[in-house]
Amino acid sequence: MMKNIILLLTVIFLVHANAPAQDVDSLLNSATSPKTDYESATFKATRIINGHSIEQMKERQLDVRIHHRFGPVNSGPYELWGLDQSNVFFGLEYGVTDWLMLGAGRTTYEKTFNGFAKFRLWRQSRGEVNMPVAISAYAGMDLFSTKWADPSHDNYFSSRLSYIFQVYVARKFTEELSLQITPSVIHKNLVPEAIDNNDIYAIGAGGRYKVTTRISFNAEYFYVIEPTISGRARKPNSLSFGFDIETGGHVFQIILTNSLQMIERGFIGETSESWQDGGIHLGFNISRVFTL
Amino acid sequence: MRTCTILILLVFSLLTSGFSQEKYLCKNGHIWFYSHTPLEDIEAHNNEAASFISPTTGDLAFQVLIKSFKFKRALMEEHFNENYMESSKYPKADFKGKITNLDSVNFLKAGVYKTAVLGNLTIHNKTNKTEQNGTIEVKEGKLYLKAKFKVIPRDYDIEIPGTVRDKIAKSMEVTVDMVYEPYKK
Numbered sequence: 001m002m003k004n005i006i007l008l009l010t011v012i013f014l015v016h017a018n019a020p021a022q023d024v025d026s027l028l029n030s031a032t033s034p035k036t037d038y039e040s041a042t043f044k045a046t047r048i049i050n051g052h053s054i055e056q057m058k059e060r061q062l063d064v065r066i067h068h069r070f071g072p073v074n075s076g077p078y079e080l081w082g083l084d085q086s087n088v089f090f091g092l093e094y095g096v097t098d099w100l101m102l103g104a105g106r107t108t109y110e111k112t113f114n115g116f117a118k119f120r121l122w123r124q125s126r127g128e129v130n131m132p133v134a135i136s137a138y139a140g141m142d143l144f145s146t147k148w149a150d151p152s153h154d155n156y157f158s159s160r161l162s163y164i165f166q167v168y169v170a171r172k173f174t175e176e177l178s179l180q181i182t183p184s185v186i187h188k189n190l191v192p193e194a195i196d197n198n199d200i201y202a203i204g205a206g207g208r209y210k211v212t213t214r215i216s217f218n219a220e221y222f223y224v225i226e227p228t229i230s231g232r233a234r235k236p237n238s239l240s241f242g243f244d245i246e247t248g249g250h251v252f253q254i255i256l257t258n259s260l261q262m263i264e265r266g267f268i269g270e271t272s273e274s275w276q277d278g279g280i281h282l283g284f285n286i287s288r289v290f291t292l
Numbered sequence: 293m294r295t296c297t298i299l300i301l302l303v304f305s306l307l308t309s310g311f312s313q314e315k316y317l318c319k320n321g322h323i324w325f326y327s328h329t330p331l332e333d334i335e336a337h338n339n340e341a342a343s344f345i346s347p348t349t350g351d352l353a354f355q356v357l358i359k360s361f362k363f364k365r366a367l368m369e370e371h372f373n374e375n376y377m378e379s380s381k382y383p384k385a386d387f388k389g390k391i392t393n394l395d396s397v398n399f400l401k402a403g404v405y406k407t408a409v410l411g412n413l414t415i416h417n418k419t420n421k422t423e424q425n426g427t428i429e430v431k432e433g434k435l436y437l438k439a440k441f442k443v444i445p446r447d448y449d450i451e452i453p454g455t456v457r458d459k460i461a462k463s464m465e466v467t468v469d470m471v472y473e474p475y476k477k
Contacts, residue, residue, distance in 0.1 A: 025353075031342035040374075246371075247455045247456075291364065
């Protein structure tokens with residue numbers, strides 16, 4: 001009898017004493033675990049190399065960008081393999097909200113001004129909201145301001161304009177590896193010759209691999225889906241490689257590319273040099289972010 | 293004899309179940325840290341810290357999700373997660389320990405009690421033994437825990453590169469402010 005009581009008491013005691021110890025961890029886990037875990041930092045900067053990445057400035061952040069490309073390596077020792085030449089882009093890009101970024105810039109190529117809006121549509125996430133990829137959209141316009149070759153000709157202001165539409169579909173596969181696909185459409189109001197198309201369709205692919213927490217290796221390619229035009233040689237596609245180096249508030253990108261241009265209308269469809277011929281440009285992008 | 297044992301059993305089971313219900317849980321605690329250098333002040337707040345106190349055993353546990361620390365600057369928050377805390381690899385930080393001066397805290401009587409805590413703090417997958425002081429206030433059935441202590445990033449294998457060394461303090465001031473409610477299963 002006494003034995004039974006002792007046994008019973010022991011059991012009761014053990015049950016009461018053990019229960020809380022077991023579930024403190026799971027209790028705290030369930031209290032701190034987010035319902036939806038959103039992926040962040042798919043790329044280090046808003047550019048993979050020349051083209052935009054899925055990233056954008058968050059609310060009240062201003063990105064001051066300076067991009068620079070030297071001349072082609074095949075220009076030889078007289079041009080110091082391109083280093084005597086200089087092409088720049090500078091831009092101000094601002095996060096109005098976390099999902100809307102506006103930007104404006106100016107580049108050497110055909111003295112072009114550009115403006116754009118970039119919209120975050122979906123974020124990659126796990127949990128209650130499960131989304132395998134992130135999707136953003138871009139709408140931009142640019143205006144070249146070089147003097148007309150023939151001022152006696154009827155030249156319209158609207159001829160200076162081009163429109164760019166892109167969609168970014170990106171996925172951060174692992175902490176190191178991120179890939180992105182970029183369908184693009186460019187409409188030019190004016191093309192050099194009658195046989196040239198006003199609309200250019202292209203598909204871009206880019207990615208990054210993080211070498212260390214602060215350095216990543218990037219690659220980017222834009223394939224132009226050109227309708228066959230008789231008597232016209234196919235232009236090279238844009239292919240670029242680079243490293244992102246992040247130092248606190250700066251992201252420094254050092255680049256090798258066959259595109260001299262730093263705006264979408266330029267490097268998609270107007271790239272004229274090729275890697276095989278040594279038409280390779282050394283370049284860099286510098287991004288400095290300020291919180292306003 | 294039989295009634296006696298039944299009575300003892302009843303009293304004992306009531307007593308133990310009474311004890312087991314006397315636990316306190318905090319789900320939305322406020323933990324924040326502050327880094328001061330002449331060049332830059334940095335602070336980040338986490339309002340989703342969870343904690344558990346068992347007055348009977350003196351057990352004290354904390355857990356925070358690193359991603360829930362909010363900074364004023366979005367880029368800083370990104371770097372905090374990506375470069376310093378590596379929060380996708382090590383999503384949580386926690387503390388598990390005991391109140392060492394349990395005798396001097398009366399959880400049934402309103403008042404402010406000085407509390408000493410000893411335990412293991414795990415940040416960035418690195419665990420260090422730590423001893424800290426704070427206060428527990430017992431008021432209207434709730435517990436209010438407050439503590440302030442230093443955490444040295446280097447102790448937790450968090451590397452701060454030379455370029456930003458002047459902007460990030462050698463030691464962070466961590467403030468803990470929790471409100472616990474009685475927890476019943």
